[in-house]
Amino acid sequence: MSFFKKLKETISRQTESVTEKFRQGLEKTRTSFSEKVNDLVYRYRKVDEDFFEELEEILIGADVGVTTVMELIEELKDEVKRRNIQDTKDVQAVISEKLVEIYQGDDDFNGELHLQENELTVILFVGVNGVGKTTTIGKLAHRLKSQGKTVLLAAGDTFRAGAIEQLEVWGERVGVDVIKQGSGSDPAAVMYDAVQAAKARKVDVLLCDTAGRLQNKVNLMKELEKVKRVIEREVPGAPHEVLLVIDATTGQNGLSQAKTFREVTDVSGIVLTKLDGTAKGGIVLAIRNEMNVPVKFVGLGEKMDDLQEFNPEQYVYGLFGDLIDKEAE
Known part of the structure; x- marks a missing residue:
């Protein structure tokens, strides 16, 4: 069975609504990237060095990342x-196969959250301001609640003006409570209160917001270490996930942010927001390949249910859907 037929069969087993979200969400990247690849393929009659050089430029232009592009070209x-x-x-x-391969072969990279069974799961969110961190927390709260989980939010970003209020708005929209203190208070103290409340109420998942400043890495490191220490003391083994939120539209700058946060905390997964708003969706591959950290969720739109688990087959189908449909016939 051909690669395209296998991929199409895998896609057909998944819900049509998810497939459509990935197709719509990756439209800008598909228009830019796939059309350039198609044009390249039809302009060249043979696979030679010039062909690969131009393909290299297209991949770099899609923000796949220079290191990843070099490796991908050599493999191709x-x-x-x-x-x-x-x-x-x-x-x-072969390009489609390689893109899927970058993500497959390791169960730790399947995009699923590590939720504890019959115990409290604590998820810590990190990332710079303006990337959509609070919105992501709200959307994930909605997703978990729709799966039957009880959820509590912790307003640990006491630094940014309006951060607590923004999280409260999301709490009201989703129908979950927010544990908070006043602006400028100690984030670790907020986390302590939130963990105690989560345990007392026997909630399933506690989602914790944190400050997003990067200007002073030392302060950020100390703050995150203190927050994590408080959480771990109250819930051994927690936080169970540390999710780094990155704005896909920032491209390589997002990758740079990811590397900085990796230095200050143990990032277990990436949430890539605003993927629908960029033509440079190749950043997904660069993050996975260069950081060895899975992209767990992607933001594919403004709606409450537009936060989707990342799926490598859906991602490739979102880029090459027309070609895959044609070749799978």
């Missing part, structure tokens, strides 16, 4: 040689 060259591929159209299938 090896695969083309091994299969004795002469027709440039056949290279598209």
Whole structure:
């Protein structure tokens, strides 16, 4: 069975609404990236060095990341040689395969949250201001609640003006309580109160917001270490997830932020927001490949249910859907 048929079969087993969200959410990237690849394929009659050089430029332009692009191009060259591929159209299938391969092969990278069974799960959110961190927390609260989980929010960003109020608005929208203190208070003290409240109320998941300043890495490190220490003391093994929220529209700057936060805390997963608002959706691959951290969720729109678990097959289908449909026939 061809790669395209296998991919199409995998996609068909997943809900149509999710497939459509990925298609719509990746429209800008697909229009920019896939059309350029299609144009390249039809302009070149044979797979040669010039073909690969131009493909390299297209991938870098989609913010796949230079390191990832170099590795991908080398793998493509090896695969083309091994299969004795002469027709440039056949290279598209190999590109799709390689994009999926970057994400597959490791259960830790399946995009699922590590939720505790019959125990409190604590999830810590980190990231700079303006990336959509609070909105992501609200959307995830909605997602978890719709799955039958009880949820509590902790307003640990006491630094940014309006952060607590913004989280409260989301709490009201979703129908979950927010544990807070006054602006400028100690974030670790907020976390202590939140954990105690979560345990007393026997909630399933506690979602914790944190301050997003990066200007002083030392302060950020100390603050996050203190917050984590308080959480772990009250709930051994917590936080069970540390999710770094990145704005996809910032491209390589987002990757730089990710690397900085990796230095100050143990990031277990990435949430990539505003993927629908950028033509540079290749950043997904750069993050996975260069940081060895899974993208667990992607923001594909403004609606409450537009936060989706990242799925590598859906991602590739979102980029090459028309080609995959055609080749799978």
